[in-house]
Amino acid sequence: MKQRTLRLGSRKSPMAIAQSRQVADMITERTGRQVEIVGVTTLGDVSRAQLTQIGGTGVFVSALREALLGGEVDLAVHSLKDLPTGPAAGIVLAAVPPRDDPRDVLVARDGAKLADLPPGARIGTGSPRRAAQLLALRGDLRCVPIRGNANTRLGKVGEGELDGVVLAYAGLARIGYVNAITQVFEPDEMLPAPGQGALAVECRDGEPELAAMLEAVTDQASMAAVTAERSLLEALEAGCSAPIGAYAAGMEQLRMRAAVLSTDGSRVLRAHGGAPGADAWQLGRDLAAELLRSGASDLISVPRAPIGQQE
Numbered sequence: 001m002k003q004r005t006l007r008l009g010s011r012k013s014p015m016a017i018a019q020s021r022q023v024a025d026m027i028t029e030r031t032g033r034q035v036e037i038v039g040v041t042t043l044g045d046v047s048r049a050q051l052t053q054i055g056g057t058g059v060f061v062s063a064l065r066e067a068l069l070g071g072e073v074d075l076a077v078h079s080l081k082d083l084p085t086g087p088a089a090g091i092v093l094a095a096v097p098p099r100d101d102p103r104d105v106l107v108a109r110d111g112a113k114l115a116d117l118p119p120g121a122r123i124g125t126g127s128p129r130r131a132a133q134l135l136a137l138r139g140d141l142r143c144v145p146i147r148g149n150a151n152t153r154l155g156k157v158g159e160g161e162l163d164g165v166v167l168a169y170a171g172l173a174r175i176g177y178v179n180a181i182t183q184v185f186e187p188d189e190m191l192p193a194p195g196q197g198a199l200a201v202e203c204r205d206g207e208p209e210l211a212a213m214l215e216a217v218t219d220q221a222s223m224a225a226v227t228a229e230r231s232l233l234e235a236l237e238a239g240c241s242a243p244i245g246a247y248a249a250g251m252e253q254l255r256m257r258a259a260v261l262s263t264d265g266s267r268v269l270r271a272h273g274g275a276p277g278a279d280a281w282q283l284g285r286d287l288a289a290e291l292l293r294s295g296a297s298d299l300i301s302v303p304r305a306p307i308g309q310q311e
Contacts, residue, residue, distance in 0.1 A: 135265030191245025231284025
């Protein structure tokens with residue numbers, strides 16, 4: 001008997017649809033199940049307010065989870081950095097596909113790199129993490145809060161409203177805009193957000209057959225890395241306005257770097273360490289404890305709900 005087509009819930013933005021299609025194709029390739037994408041509008045997509053004002057990036061997740069719990073879709077795909085760190089009743093994280101490039105990038109006019117920009121250059125970003133690290137690199141920059149999809153943000157550079165924008169490499173790659181990148185920031189220059197570049201596939205709790213099937217698209221190294229990064233974020237009890245970066249990588253041995261910054265970039269607290277992949281969660285807790293001993297709580301803004309970081 002022919003199996004029913006799976007309904008995959010996705011935000012409607014071009015980037016979200018592209019990454020959901022990537023997951024849908026992987027599921028079909030590895031399991032034989034057909035998948036259709038169901039677009040869901042979230043508060044984060046329709047509100048023009050800054051994310052810190054409307055609840056952080058959790059606003060991109062809640063509508064998809066409601067559709068999942070309501071039976072409108074069978075699974076949902078999120079940018080993993082958008083996921084709240086706490087558990088969601090009735091929902092399980094079923095898969096983390098292979099992580100894409102986690103780095104941040106600059107898109108500036110005339111092929112400019114950060115060092116080429118004029119004094120006081122206006123850089124668009126909706127992320128306190130990116131803004132703080134930009135200011136740590138160049139204190140003269142003016143970081144301008146910006147919302148909208150990638151095309152909207154890139155348009156503000158092309159129209160001269162901004163000198164540049166900072167975005168995620170993975171997102172631009174998914175919509176075919178890698179050629180617009182003028183500089184790639186290595187993690188020692190700008191630490192990514194916890195989970196950046198990775199995708200999360202959620203399904204309803206109590207559907208073990210579906211959860212087991214989705215394991216076919218999980219990359220264990222990616223799962224271990226994001227587990228460590230999200231464990232750190234949760235242990236720091238950081239809200240979306242806290243400039244926190246973290247990046248873990250490795251197969252059998254996981255190496256991780258983390259930083260907490262003041263919003264103006266004038267103070268940076270760093271920690272690094274390693275552990276076997278099986279101990280990823282504890283690695284995140286240990287580095288968080290080290291940062292807290294160094295005074296990180298003084299740099300972490302309220303609200304302190306354990307949610308993902310806005311980007």
